[in-house]
Amino acid sequence: xxxxxxxxxxxxxxxxxxxxxxxxxxxxxxxxxxxxxxxxxxxxxxxxxxxxxxxxxxxxxxxxxxxxxxxxxxxxxxxxxxxxxxxxxxxxxxxxxxxxxxxx
Amino acid sequence: xxxxxxxxxxxxxxxxxxxxxxxxxxxxxxxxxxxxxxxxxxxxxxxxxxxxxxxxxxxxxxxxxxxxxxxxxxxxxxxxxxxxxxxxxxxxxxxxxxxxxxxxxxxxxxxxxxxxxxxxxxxxxxxxxxxxxxxxxxxxxxxxxxxxxxxxxxxxxxxxxxxxxxxxxxxxxxxxxxxxxxxxxxxxxxxxxxxxxxxxxxxxxxxxxxxxxxxxxxxxxxxxxxxxxxxxxxxxxxxxxxxxxxxxxxxxxxxxxxxxxxxxxxxxxxxxxxxxxxxxxxxxxxxxxxxxxxxxxxxxxxxxxxxxxxxxxxxxxxxx
Numbered sequence: 001x002x003x004x005x006x007x008x009x010x011x012x013x014x015x016x017x018x019x020x021x022x023x024x025x026x027x028x029x030x031x032x033x034x035x036x037x038x039x040x041x042x043x044x045x046x047x048x049x050x051x052x053x054x055x056x057x058x059x060x061x062x063x064x065x066x067x068x069x070x071x072x073x074x075x076x077x078x079x080x081x082x083x084x085x086x087x088x089x090x091x092x093x094x095x096x097x098x099x100x101x102x103x104x
Numbered sequence: 105x106x107x108x109x110x111x112x113x114x115x116x117x118x119x120x121x122x123x124x125x126x127x128x129x130x131x132x133x134x135x136x137x138x139x140x141x142x143x144x145x146x147x148x149x150x151x152x153x154x155x156x157x158x159x160x161x162x163x164x165x166x167x168x169x170x171x172x173x174x175x176x177x178x179x180x181x182x183x184x185x186x187x188x189x190x191x192x193x194x195x196x197x198x199x200x201x202x203x204x205x206x207x208x209x210x211x212x213x214x215x216x217x218x219x220x221x222x223x224x225x226x227x228x229x230x231x232x233x234x235x236x237x238x239x240x241x242x243x244x245x246x247x248x249x250x251x252x253x254x255x256x257x258x259x260x261x262x263x264x265x266x267x268x269x270x271x272x273x274x275x276x277x278x279x280x281x282x283x284x285x286x287x288x289x290x291x292x293x294x295x296x297x298x299x300x301x302x303x304x305x306x307x308x309x310x311x312x313x314x315x316x317x318x319x320x321x322x323x324x325x326x327x328x329x330x331x332x333x334x335x336x337x338x339x340x341x342x343x344x345x346x347x348x349x350x351x352x353x354x355x356x357x358x359x360x361x362x363x364x365x366x367x368x369x370x371x372x373x374x375x376x377x378x379x380x381x382x383x384x385x386x387x388x389x390x391x392x393x394x395x396x397x398x399x400x401x402x403x404x405x406x407x408x409x410x411x412x413x414x415x416x417x418x419x420x421x422x423x424x
Contacts, residue, residue, distance in 0.1 A: 075318040075331040080415040
C-alpha cells in the first residue's frame with residue numbers, strides 16, 4: 001500500500017466513524033479466549049470488508065473508557081506509520097482512536 | 105578419574121542430544137581432557153542385561169565409587185506409586201534412583217523433567233512424574249527436600265528443555281574437577297553462574313522491547329516477542345542470549361518466543377489451549393510483567409516509550 005493509498009484509507013475510516021458508524025465496543029475481551037474469539041470473527045470477514053472490521057473490533061474515533069485508552073499506547077500501533085499492526089486489522093489509524101482489541 | 109553414571113527416567117532423550125552437541129567442552133573432552141570415566145549412558149553405554157545390572161549393583165553396594173550421578177527425565181511413580189511404568193534393569197527406575205542417590209558424591213539433574221517435572225508432570229500427570237528434588241516450585245520431588253548427596257550438596261539442577269549443551273558439560277566438569285564448592289545455587293538449586301540473568305539479557309530485540317514495538321507473527325524481522333507472542337524472556341532466568349545455541353543464535357534471535365523452559369512452572373498454564381505463544385492479558389494488560397516491574401510503572405513506561413520511539417524501530421532489523 002502506497003503512502004497515498006494509506007492516507008486515503010485513513011480518511012475513509014475517519015469519515016465512517018465521524019458519520020456515527022455504530023461499532024461493538026462492549027464487551028471488552030477480558031480474557032485471551034474472548035480476545036481470540038474476536039480475532040476469529042475478523043478472520044471470517046471478506047478481506048475487503050472494511051466496515052465489518054471496524055464494527056467487530058469496536059473502533060471509535062476518540063480515547064475510550066475511564067483510563068482514556070487509545071491507539072497511541074497500544075502494542076499494535078506503529079507510531080510513525082500511524083498503522084495498526086494487528087494482522088487481522090492492518091489498517092491506518094489515528095493515535096487518539098481506540099478499539100476493543102487494545103493491548104499494552 | 106571421576107566415575108559418572110547417566111540414567112534416564114521419563115525422558116525424550118532431548119538432553120542427551122544436547123549433551124552430545126556440546127562444544128565448550130565437548131562430550132569427548134570430558135573423557136580425554138578432564139578424566140571423567142563415563143560408566144554408562146543410555147546412548148553410549150556398551151553393557152547390556154546382566155553386565156549392566158552387575159555394575160549398577162556394584163555402585164549401589166559401594167563396591168564401585170559413584171562420583172557423579174546424572175539423571176535425565178522425570179522420576180515416574182505410576183501406577184499408584186509403584187514406578188512399574190518405568191522399569192529398568194530388572195526393577196522400577198525410581199528404586200535405582202533412590203539407591204544411587206544414597207551413594208553418589210554429586211547428583212546432577214539435567215533438563216526440565218529431572219529438575220522440576222517438566223512436560224510429563226503437566227496435569228493430570230498420568231505417569232505420576234516428579235523431578236528429583238522438586239515438583240514445579242514445590243520442594244520435595246523424588247528424594248525429599250532435605251536430601252543431600254555424600255558431598256553434602258542438594259541436587260544440582262540444570263533445567264532447560266533441553267538444557268544447553270555447554271551448561272551440562274561445564275557443570276559436570278566443575279564437579280568432576282573438585283570445584284563444586286565454587287558453585288552457588290539459587291532457590292531452585294540452579295547454578296547462579298548461568299541462571300542469574302534473564303533470557304532477555306543480550307536479546308537482539310531489546311530495542312523493540314524498549315520502544316514497545318511488537319512482533320505480531322513468527323519470524324518477523326522486527327518487534328519484541330513479549331507483547332503479543334507470549335515470550336517469557338523478561339522473566340526467565342537463563343543465559344540463552346549470552347551463551348548462544350550452536351554458538352550463533354537463540355530462539356528470540358530467530359523470531360521464536362522464549363517459552364520459559366528454565367523456570368519451575370514450565371510448561372506454563374499447563375499448555376491449555378490459547379496459552380501457548382500468546383501473551384496472557386487481563387483487560388489488555390499482561391498478566392506476567394517483566395520481573396521487578398509493576399502494572400502502574402509498566403503503563404507509564406509504555407506511554408513514554410511509544411511516544412519517543414524512533415522510526416527505525418518499526419523497520420526490519422535483520423535484512424536478508
